[in-house]
Amino acid sequence: MVTFLFWNLKKRPLHKNIRRLVSVHEIDVLMFAEFSAEPVLLLKTLNRKDTSEFCHASGICRKIEIFTRFSKKFISPVYENDRLTIRHLNLQDMTDILLAVGHFPSKTYQSDMSQAFECSELSREIRQAEHEIGHSRTVMVGDFNMNPFEDGIVSANGFNAVMTRDIAGRGFRTVQNRKYPFFYNPMWNFFGDASPGRPPGTYYHSSSEHRNFFWNIFDQVLIRPDLTDSFSNEELKILESDGKTSFMTPYGIPDDRAVSDHLPILFRLRL
Amino acid sequence: MDDLWPENLAANRIKSPVTILKEQASLLGQKTQNAVQAQVRSIEADYQGYWETLTEKEMKLRYEFCILAPGLGNYRYKLFTISHNVDLYPVIFNLDEGVAGEMEDDRFEKRGTEVLAKSEKEFSDMLKEILRSERTKEIIQVLFSQSTDMHGDLESLERSEA
Numbered sequence: 001m002v003t004f005l006f007w008n009l010k011k012r013p014l015h016k017n018i019r020r021l022v023s024v025h026e027i028d029v030l031m032f033a034e035f036s037a038e039p040v041l042l043l044k045t046l047n048r049k050d051t052s053e054f055c056h057a058s059g060i061c062r063k064i065e066i067f068t069r070f071s072k073k074f075i076s077p078v079y080e081n082d083r084l085t086i087r088h089l090n091l092q093d094m095t096d097i098l099l100a101v102g103h104f105p106s107k108t109y110q111s112d113m114s115q116a117f118e119c120s121e122l123s124r125e126i127r128q129a130e131h132e133i134g135h136s137r138t139v140m141v142g143d144f145n146m147n148p149f150e151d152g153i154v155s156a157n158g159f160n161a162v163m164t165r166d167i168a169g170r171g172f173r174t175v176q177n178r179k180y181p182f183f184y185n186p187m188w189n190f191f192g193d194a195s196p197g198r199p200p201g202t203y204y205h206s207s208s209e210h211r212n213f214f215w216n217i218f219d220q221v222l223i224r225p226d227l228t229d230s231f232s233n234e235e236l237k238i239l240e241s242d243g244k245t246s247f248m249t250p251y252g253i254p255d256d257r258a259v260s261d262h263l264p265i266l267f268r269l270r271l
Numbered sequence: 272m273d274d275l276w277p278e279n280l281a282a283n284r285i286k287s288p289v290t291i292l293k294e295q296a297s298l299l300g301q302k303t304q305n306a307v308q309a310q311v312r313s314i315e316a317d318y319q320g321y322w323e324t325l326t327e328k329e330m331k332l333r334y335e336f337c338i339l340a341p342g343l344g345n346y347r348y349k350l351f352t353i354s355h356n357v358d359l360y361p362v363i364f365n366l367d368e369g370v371a372g373e374m375e376d377d378r379f380e381k382r383g384t385e386v387l388a389k390s391e392k393e394f395s396d397m398l399k400e401i402l403r404s405e406r407t408k409e410i411i412q413v414l415f416s417q418s419t420d421m422h423g424d425l426e427s428l429e430r431s432e433a
Binding site: 060062076077078079080081082083088109121124125132 | 314343344345346347348349352367368369383410413414
C-alpha cells in the first residue's frame, strides 16, 4: 500500500501541519502546488527521529514539488512542462505506475473554454507518456482549477474522466472515429451533504454572480481503468484537519487565513 | 504551346517554421555531446488558443519543441508548441510560462503565454529569444549536469547509446 497526499499550500509554510499529516496517515508521497518554501526547510521538519526519512524528488516543473519516503530514484520524471510533471513510480516488488501531478491555470486568468482546450493538450501529453512507458496504469492528481463536471475534465479529448468505475471500465470511447481512454474520477462522490467525509469539496468560493456553486472540487485524483482494482473509494479522503489543527474556520469552510484556501486530498493505492 | 507560367517560380522559397525548428533542434546535441538534445514532433491539431479564436482560422499544423535527455530515460521537457495553417505564417507560439515571463511585451504581439509571429523574420527572432532565455538555459544546464552525474562522463553515455 502506498499513501499519497496532494495539497495546494497557498504559498504558506505549513510544515508542522504537513508533519502531523505524515505521522497520522503514514504518507509515503507528498505532492504540493504553490509550495514556496525552500525544500530543505520542510525536510528538516519532516526528518525527525520518530518519522522515516523523506527526500525531495525534484523536477524541472516549477508548479509542483514532490517529497517521498523512499529514494527519489524510484520516482523519476519522464515528462514535464511548466504545469505538469509525470513520474514513473517504480518501487521494488510493487507494480509500477505513472504518477502525473499538475497545477493548471486558474479561472482568474483563463476562460472555461481556454481551460478545456488546455486539458486536451495535457491529456495528449499523458497518453504520449503512457505510450512511451508501455502501459496505462496512470493516476493523475492535482489542482485542476475545474470541477469534475466541467468540459475539460469530462470531454473525450480532455481528461475523459467519468463518475463511475463501470463506465471507466469500458476502457475508452470513440468520438468521430478517434479513441479516447477513460479516467475514473472518484471525486464525484464528494459533492453535497452525502459526501463520505464532512467537507463537500476542496475549495470554497462565494460570489455575487448568478451562477455560484459555493463548494468546488478543484483538487482531484483521476485513475485509469488499469489501476482501479488497486484503489478503493474508502481510501480517498478530503482532509479537514491534521489531527490537531483544523483546516476549517468556525463557519465550516477552508481557513485560508491560517492554513490554505484548498483542503488536502489523501488516497492510497495497493501496488 | 505557349508557357503561361511566370519565370523563377521556385526562386523565393519560404522556409517553413518546422524546417527552422528542426535545424535549430539539430544543433543542441552538438553543443552538449548529445547529453541534451532537442526534438520537434508533429501533434494533433485539436486545440485552439486565443489567437485562433480571435482570427477564426483553423490552425491545422502543430508541432512541439521538447528538450530531451537520452541518459535520463529519455526524459522530455516541453519548451513550447507552434501552430499555423497551410500559409505557414503567421505562427502562434505557446510558450513555457518561465520563458514567456522573460519576453519583452512590446517586441512581440503577446497574450499570456501565446505569442504571434507574422513572418519568417519574426519567427526566427522569436525563436532566438526563446532559445537564449534564462529559463531555457537553466533547463539545459540542469539536464546536462544530471546526465553527466548519472553517467560519470559523457563518453560512457555515448557508449551506452551506441
